[in-house]
Amino acid sequence: MPQITYREAIRHALAEELTRDPNVVVMGEEVAQFNGAYKVTDGLLATFGPTRIVDTPISEAGFIGLGVGASMLGIRPVMELMFWSFYSVAFDQILNNAANVRYMSGGQINCPIVIRGPANGGTNVGATHSHTPENVLANHPGVKVVVPATAYDAKGLLKSAIRDNDPVFFLENTILYGDKGEVPEAEYVIPLGKADIKRVGADLTIVTYGRCVIHSLKAAEVLEKDHGISVEVVDLRTIRPLDFDTVLASVKKTNRVLIVEEQKPFASVGTQLAYMIQREAFDDLDGPIHRLATIDAPAIYSPPVETEQLPNPGRVIKAVLAAMA
């Protein structure tokens, strides 16, 4: 099976869906002539032309809102946010208009839009560019939120997202763009809302998603080798809809759980997970639910310190050892 990067996997998903459905349009800042600020859309303009691959001004509220309006008439816009951090200037369009229009119209109007782009810290770009808004987004009924960790998942999930009739927010990671993984050449899709057990284990379940999956897998190897601890890693892949059954089955098997997330701790995705786990698996737990998150401050610039502010394999190992103590 060929190895391709996470970036290429997303590009292939876009190209395949652009080919499959003439209503799909890719739109965003620098997606066309510049070939993508992070080169995700590299070459798409040459293949699909300027009607399908559209450069926008730096005008997120304008172009995201335009995409929402176009989607109401049957266009399937795939909008790139150069950083998900820029969602704040389009908040009204994303979370008032896209999220609510179906409901407020009594189900008469659909909004099949995808908004995608990177949402992560760890690149020393300071607090304004390092937001991870999956909890904020998922707080809005009507939307779907996807955070893929691998090339394989990114491709299969993005294809499902583009075919979905509800608004889907797809959160990528600039640090993962260069990571290679096995991706089949034959077409496949991965349904939204299906978690994936990335590593089977017996002693403790790590529930995680996004780049923290990679950290957790690295930590799990060390924990197995140096400490004899067998860690199961559950990758949620999609935040909403949420495959809680897979989480529950794993927790019931290992009886210990650590949530790892690149979120600020207060009212994070992990907070919701912890509530659900205690509610539905209280008697299966051998100890309190643990959680490792980003250290609670705006993203620090200082490069070596930012690494420590975020979850990383070393912090995951410590958190697992604390949970097992």
Next chain:
Amino acid sequence: MSKKPSAIADIKAESAVKATDYALAPINAALSSTQRIELYRTMIRIRRFEERSLRAYQGKNPSGGTNIGGFLHLYIGQEAVAVGCCSLMGKNDHVITAYRDHGHAIAVGMDTKPLMAELYGKITGCSKGKGGSMHYFAPDKNFWGGHGIVGGQIPLGTGLAYALKYQGKKGAAMAFMGDGAVNQGAVHEAYNLASLWNLPVVFVIENNGYSMGTSQARSSAGQLAKRAEGYNMTWGQCDGHDVYEVRALMDKHLTLAREQSRPSTVEIDTYRYRGHSVADPDNTYRTKTEIEEYRNKKDPIQVSLHKLLAEGVLTETLADQIDAEARAEAESAAEFADASPYPTPDDIQKDVYWESDHPAQRKSEGRLFFD
């Protein structure tokens, strides 16, 4: 309004007819008598519908609760704008507006029964009681809302135009906003995109002089529509009390959109007699004298009635009959709303996701809802 149910009684001696007679504009000269009467009828249907909704809002229902909750932003005084603009719609023309949306909804042809039921929060409402006064929608009538956040609908309207162009359809989007919306960033972003990409949209500023309780002089620098020049868009301005004048101006701008795929902005001067919403005490920022001036001299329904009588298109008897029918329709809508059931708690989580409403076709897995 008038004490007896006669439209004729509403006519004031000083009702103004402008020197420039827009009735002679080709788009109006071509109207049949029936079509002229229909414009009038639609305006008076909007007026009577809203007067009836106001009574429902202020009254108590038999169980002691309110018939209509939340906000009720009345369009009374502005009817010629929505009616004039929407009367020009072809099959590929689309409308989107803000929260003062009752007039547009009726003007695009929505049935007043589900409109009233929506105000009452009933399941028979046009949005099943989920949207309320500010959130009417009728995609089958090319009407895309009904939006609550000032200016937030303007990028959406631009997107409707984008879709028309992408799909190769010859049509136009009309994106309505109030005068207060011109100071919102989203409006300017939409202006830029529309002009940059040659999108067939007409931005319609309904200038009633007040952004909520702040007058134009205290909120906006310069002529509102002229801001279009900064985006290389043409613009126009007209008196919105005369439905013929509205149609004459809008026809030009819609033609520009449909034929040349160019956006433009129009500013239509109008006036609302009621507060920003019914909850607005309306005594802090303008005088009763000012309101009476508009009522007496520029009321769009009176202006229209006066012209139709002068044209010999309408008789007093027919005018009274139309008014009586409009009042009866409003009453019948209120009765329908009153008799309709509320949604149930089971309805709360319907219409959230397409997928949860179509379980047989659902492709995703996992939990969509949480408790």
